[in-house]
Amino acid sequence: MTAHATEIRMLEIGNNRPAVEVWEAGQGSPLIFLHGAGGLMPNDRFFQALAGQFHVHAPLLPGYGDSLGEELLVDMLDATLHTGDVIDALGLDGPTLVGHSMGGMLAAELAALAPNDVGQLALIAPAGLWLDDHPVEDLFAKLPFELPELLFHDTALGEKLLAAGLDLDDPAFLADFLVIRARRLGMAGKLLFPIPDRGLSRRLHRIKAKTLILWGESDRLIKPVYGEAFATAITNSELQLVPEAGHLVTHEKPAIVVDAIAAWFNAS
Amino acid sequence: MKFTWFNLMPWPHLPEDFREQHRSVWVDIPSSLYDPKKGHEVYNTYLDQLEYAESLGFDGIGVNEHHANAYGLMPSPNIMAAALARRTSKAALVVLGNSIALYNPPIRVAEEFAMLDVISGGRLVAGFPVGTSMDTNYAYGQVPALTRDKYVEAHELIRRAWKEDEPFHFNGRFTQLRYANCWPKPIQSPRPPVFIPGGGSVETYDFCIENEYAYSYLSFTGYKRAQVLMDGFWDRVDEMGADKSPYRAGFAQTICVAETDEEAKELYGEHVNYFFNRCLHIYPGYADAPGYRTIKTIKKGALSQFTRASLDTLGKLSWEELVADGHIIAGSPETVVRQMKELITGLKVGNIFCLLHIGNMTNEKTRLSSRLFAEEVMPKLQNMWPEWADDERFWIHPLEDRIKPSVPIAAMGGAD
Numbered sequence: 001m002t003a004h005a006t007e008i009r010m011l012e013i014g015n016n017r018p019a020v021e022v023w024e025a026g027q028g029s030p031l032i033f034l035h036g037a038g039g040l041m042p043n044d045r046f047f048q049a050l051a052g053q054f055h056v057h058a059p060l061l062p063g064y065g066d067s068l069g070e071e072l073l074v075d076m077l078d079a080t081l082h083t084g085d086v087i088d089a090l091g092l093d094g095p096t097l098v099g100h101s102m103g104g105m106l107a108a109e110l111a112a113l114a115p116n117d118v119g120q121l122a123l124i125a126p127a128g129l130w131l132d133d134h135p136v137e138d139l140f141a142k143l144p145f146e147l148p149e150l151l152f153h154d155t156a157l158g159e160k161l162l163a164a165g166l167d168l169d170d171p172a173f174l175a176d177f178l179v180i181r182a183r184r185l186g187m188a189g190k191l192l193f194p195i196p197d198r199g200l201s202r203r204l205h206r207i208k209a210k211t212l213i214l215w216g217e218s219d220r221l222i223k224p225v226y227g228e229a230f231a232t233a234i235t236n237s238e239l240q241l242v243p244e245a246g247h248l249v250t251h252e253k254p255a256i257v258v259d260a261i262a263a264w265f266n267a268s
Numbered sequence: 269m270k271f272t273w274f275n276l277m278p279w280p281h282l283p284e285d286f287r288e289q290h291r292s293v294w295v296d297i298p299s300s301l302y303d304p305k306k307g308h309e310v311y312n313t314y315l316d317q318l319e320y321a322e323s324l325g326f327d328g329i330g331v332n333e334h335h336a337n338a339y340g341l342m343p344s345p346n347i348m349a350a351a352l353a354r355r356t357s358k359a360a361l362v363v364l365g366n367s368i369a370l371y372n373p374p375i376r377v378a379e380e381f382a383m384l385d386v387i388s389g390g391r392l393v394a395g396f397p398v399g400t401s402m403d404t405n406y407a408y409g410q411v412p413a414l415t416r417d418k419y420v421e422a423h424e425l426i427r428r429a430w431k432e433d434e435p436f437h438f439n440g441r442f443t444q445l446r447y448a449n450c451w452p453k454p455i456q457s458p459r460p461p462v463f464i465p466g467g468g469s470v471e472t473y474d475f476c477i478e479n480e481y482a483y484s485y486l487s488f489t490g491y492k493r494a495q496v497l498m499d500g501f502w503d504r505v506d507e508m509g510a511d512k513s514p515y516r517a518g519f520a521q522t523i524c525v526a527e528t529d530e531e532a533k534e535l536y537g538e539h540v541n542y543f544f545n546r547c548l549h550i551y552p553g554y555a556d557a558p559g560y561r562t563i564k565t566i567k568k569g570a571l572s573q574f575t576r577a578s579l580d581t582l583g584k585l586s587w588e589e590l591v592a593d594g595h596i597i598a599g600s601p602e603t604v605v606r607q608m609k610e611l612i613t614g615l616k617v618g619n620i621f622c623l624l625h626i627g628n629m630t631n632e633k634t635r636l637s638s639r640l641f642a643e644e645v646m647p648k649l650q651n652m653w654p655e656w657a658d659d660e661r662f663w664i665h666p667l668e669d670r671i672k673p674s675v676p677i678a679a680m681g682g683a684d
Contacts, residue, residue, distance in 0.1 A: 074414065074441070141295075141406065141553040178566050186413035186559025193557070194409040 026051030034103030063187030216245030272328035273321030365395020389670030413559030492594035518619030543627030601644035
């Protein structure tokens with residue numbers, strides 16, 4: 001994969017709130033990518049794949065990277081309106097939104113709250129629903145060594161991707177790692193803990209955007225049956241399953257995911 | 269010195285192969301391992317022991333709050349304290365404590381603590397823990413990053429509820445009450461003594477010092493491992509310009525007393541083993557929900573004591589190693605006096621929470637160890653802090669003329 005030059009900048013969002021870190025790369029139609037609870041990885045391979053076909057903007061939620069001010073976001077409404085403000089600040093009208101996992105939940109929530117403000121939507125294994133017969137796994141109680149199996153179809157690939165740069169036996173690294181993890185998942189917990197249901201099911205019917213729903217067939221964190229639930233609730237939508245991919249389908253099959261998104265958006 | 273006899277109330281019937289068959293004693297342990305009929309005997313035996321501790325001369329008797337936990341069978345410590353309030357007359361009722369972020373609305377804590385204080389004639393010590401991550405986040409579903417904000421707000425509401433003489437409005441982020449109005453109010457005015465269980469969160473040091481609350485370190489790893497954390501507390505006391513009364517601080521310690529050192533090992537070894545290997549078998553994924561600890565605390569390196577490394581180590585240590593490292597204080601009265609003096613002077617604490625019932629210890633052994641401690645150890649430790657003998661700020665102030673409950677009919681041999 002060719003590396004696309006990534007510009008990382010701080011975006012002012014006004015009202016005396018802290019600036020937001022935004023990654024930007026690629027050519028083509030603009031697209032906003034909202035990351036999942038794990039944030040963006042160093043040289044994030046899904047971000048890079050998106051940049052191969054789109055002009056992608058990826059803002060980091062407060063609590064992630066240099067985006068500060070997570071203490072100002074207490075609940076789902078705060079986080080959703082914050083996302084809307086970031087999109088305004090990017091100056092993109094009727095934007096194309098792609099969200100993965102927690103980011104998919106935020107994208108769906110925004111599209112439901114402000115159905116006329118979102119152009120096109122792609123939700124990749126979004127969180128936000130709860131089915132009693134298919135409980136979402138408890139991400140917050142997992143230890144680092146348990147994540148590859150939870151998040152990947154190919155556990156060995158998961159170990160390789162997730163362990164890159166991790167040295168938990170080094171106390172200095174561990175201290176930084178724990179701070180980063182506490183900031184990220186502390187913020188994510190306001191949206192996802194203890195059960196990732198903040199009432200989205202009551203609002204999904206309001207979404208007007210034409211919506212692609214993508215799911216890794218081997219997703220063990222949020223099982224593909226949730227894809228059917230989203231597809232049923234969102235009027236103008238289609239579910240596509242990606243074989244041999246887990247919850248991080250974005251990192252396991254980036255080319256397939258980006259091709260599917262491009263085909264969907266080009267068709268609309 | 270103030271000695272509080274404390275019972276965690278562990279379930280004593282965990283199977284031999286518990287570690288192999290289950291990943292955690294807490295949060296997701298199946299309740300099929302609990303047998304209510306045996307539980308009837310367990311609760312009543314434990315309550316009897318707390319009452320016995322008063323008769324032995326302990327200054328306080330202590331209970332605490334845990335949820336979905338097989339080593340702590342008191343989801344409602346106030347029920348236990350209520351049972352004890354009517355059957356005891358002198359000892360402080362040390363409720364350590366109510367996890368105030370979990371009560372909805374938290375004025376419930378102001379009310380129930382006031383009830384306990386009134387029933388007991390002013391013998392309540394009120395504890396306000398944040399609660400462990402296992403209890404608060406995993407078992408009770410609180411959002412980790414909001415737990416401390418909720419705690420702070422609940423504390424403000426409770427203190428105001430005790431203080432105000434008229435109904436007041438309370439417009440919090442988590443609790444809104446148009447008519448906040450605490451009936452009854454506590455006897456101890458403006459409040460009972462407050463103990464704050466802490467485990468190394470730096471914010472808790474300041475909170476205790478500012479409010480004149482006693483900082484209580486409830487550790488399972490013993491006094492030698494507690495030195496750094498307690499030094500951190502005393503450093504803050506210095507920095508904030510407060511006096512160094514040892515009654516600002518307390519420590520929980522596992523203690524086993526027998527006639528000789530050898531007998532202590534023989535009598536109590538298996539029960540200590542049960543506690544460290546079965547009761548403290550905790551899945552480390554539940555130890556610290558991300559967001560539960562503040563960034564400031566993580567940066568100080570103060571992590572949960574419930575990590576896999578620390579717990580696994582404890583379970584593998586021999587009796588001799590456990591004693592040598594101070595994880596347990598155990599042996600003859602002379603040995604225990606010596607170790608207790610090290611603990612008290614090393615950590616500079618005036619309050620000791622004595623864990624004298626351990627794991628699945630039988631009633632007879634628990635009483636033996638407790639009696640030997642009360643008769644042969646406590647008297648030799650009473651005068652450790654003579655210059656602070658008159659410091660009454662951190663202990664109970666009961667009514668002089670307290671009511672004695674009338675004797676029940678059954679106890680007089682009457683109708684059942």
